[in-house]
Amino acid sequence: MKEIKVGLLGLGTVGTGVVRIVEGHHEELYGQVGSPIVIEKILVQDRAKSRSIAISADKLTEDPWDVINHPDIDVIVEVMGGVEQTKTYILAALEQGKHIVTANKDLMAVHGSEILAKAKENGCDVLYEASVAGGIPIIRTLSEGFSSDRITKIMGIVNGTTNYILTKMSQEGAAYEDVLKEAQDLGYAEADPTSDVEGLDAARKMTILSTLGFHANVSLEDVEVKGISQVTKEEILYGKRLGYEVKLLGIAERQDDFISVSVQPTMVKQSHPLASVNGVFNAVYVYGEAVGETMFYGPGAGELPTATSVVADLVAVVKNLKLGVNGQRVPAPYKVKKLKTDEQIASKYFVLLHVADKAGVLAQITQVFAQFEVSLESVLQQPNPNNPSAEIIIITHDASKAYMNQVLKHFQGMEVIDEIKSVYRVEG
Ligand SMILES: NC(=O)C1=CN([C@@H]2O[C@H](COP(=O)(O)OP(=O)(O)OC[C@H]3O[C@@H](n4cnc5c(N)ncnc54)[C@H](OP(=O)(O)O)[C@@H]3O)[C@@H](O)[C@H]2O)C=CC1
Numbered sequence: 001m002k003e004i005k006v007g008l009l010g011l012g013t014v015g016t017g018v019v020r021i022v023e024g025h026h027e028e029l030y031g032q033v034g035s036p037i038v039i040e041k042i043l044v045q046d047r048a049k050s051r052s053i054a055i056s057a058d059k060l061t062e063d064p065w066d067v068i069n070h071p072d073i074d075v076i077v078e079v080m081g082g083v084e085q086t087k088t089y090i091l092a093a094l095e096q097g098k099h100i101v102t103a104n105k106d107l108m109a110v111h112g113s114e115i116l117a118k119a120k121e122n123g124c125d126v127l128y129e130a131s132v133a134g135g136i137p138i139i140r141t142l143s144e145g146f147s148s149d150r151i152t153k154i155m156g157i158v159n160g161t162t163n164y165i166l167t168k169m170s171q172e173g174a175a176y177e178d179v180l181k182e183a184q185d186l187g188y189a190e191a192d193p194t195s196d197v198e199g200l201d202a203a204r205k206m207t208i209l210s211t212l213g214f215h216a217n218v219s220l221e222d223v224e225v226k227g228i229s230q231v232t233k234e235e236i237l238y239g240k241r242l243g244y245e246v247k248l249l250g251i252a253e254r255q256d257d258f259i260s261v262s263v264q265p266t267m268v269k270q271s272h273p274l275a276s277v278n279g280v281f282n283a284v285y286v287y288g289e290a291v292g293e294t295m296f297y298g299p300g301a302g303e304l305p306t307a308t309s310v311v312a313d314l315v316a317v318v319k320n321l322k323l324g325v326n327g328q329r330v331p332a333p334y335k336v337k338k339l340k341t342d343e344q345i346a347s348k349y350f351v352l353l354h355v356a357d358k359a360g361v362l363a364q365i366t367q368v369f370a371q372f373e374v375s376l377e378s379v380l381q382q383p384n385p386n387n388p389s390a391e392i393i394i395i396t397h398d399a400s401k402a403y404m405n406q407v408l409k410h411f412q413g414m415e416v417i418d419e420i421k422s423v424y425r426v427e428g
């Protein structure tokens, strides 16, 4: 019946949600773990800042060591963000035998293996469910639910901010900057939203998911990343007219033992379930050799959805404490990582070209695709509404990335092509 004392690092969007759930769902938590869970001490940057919840002043501290070195605290919940300083705190806490729950994908994507090794050394849990796809329990799903299967593909929308922006641009014709500001005000965006819009946040999450799904140590450098800052309203409209929605997709694929991981704006066919995942919602497709196709859907960011996952991890740590089995389920990648070459990566492509509006141009262009063995699914030529050139929109069949790059390189030297306007991967 001993109280479980928790130290909280951070009382921002997620930290506030954690306090609300620990206090508001007291009965549910007590019922499951058989002990009261109490938030003992909270690290903030500024104790004087006004807060949206009532917190007694003596719980707040600006000194991290008040929390980390607190003798009665069993579990540290890290929801302050940041990488190097945060890593120092977490390693110090683990050395003292304290268990860690974190929502920090930046930290886990870069230093996850070192932190998990330290946890193992000290018999501690490190759980990080909230670090990917906010309220969707995708980490537990991959590491436990699919532990019997061989995962071949993980594909999804794993950043709420960019999905919110793309949805508003697509459905309301909203301007990129205005919607980004809204996402920040709603607490979805990272402290530096560049990591959302440039795809880095999604890349960190895909690093975590592919490491778990493929049992190989995938690092951030292995992920090819492109964000949404260059996506235009025009491209979104073109996509719509042809039956596609632009989504920022994380795609991790495995064939035999070779893997590829990328984050890129993708034209998703409107009939594909990912095309109708809108706003701050995330969705992750997991393909397993045995299970086939599965999809997990839910809110990807925000105070209470994210805190739900954080507190679920806290419950898991406390259950392990009661059973005396902490630190015994640290996932360790056991496969040697082998990355696919560009020749091995295949997908369909959407290509929008501005070309000279004269006879024979289309034939010259399709000839280049044929030369590099890229076959075409559809070709549309129309006058460019803004100038005397013509627009050609091509959707290819599956083509290797290497051949597609050759095609694009060839286009750069062709007089009849004014501009390669857009190139997108296509899914669905
Ligand atoms: N927001 C979301 O929807 C999601 C966020 N995450 C992750 O959760 C973590 C927290 O995010 P979020 O709640 O949005 O962040 P916020 O910026 O809203 O909150 C950060 C909190 O940490 C405190 N803090 C930050 N740096 C320091 C420091 N150096 N020393 C002491 N206190 C510090 C701040 O103090 P003060 O209040 O005094 O400023 C604040 O309370 C991040 O790792 C983020 O990536 C994961 C999933 C979803």
Ligand SMILES: N[C@@H](CC=O)C(=O)O
Pocket (backbone or CB within 6 Å): 131, 132, 133, 134, 158, 159, 160, 161, 162, 188, 189, 190, 196, 201, 300, 301, 302
């Ligand atoms: N900034 C992130 C927050 C959750 O991880 C997002 O928008 O998804």
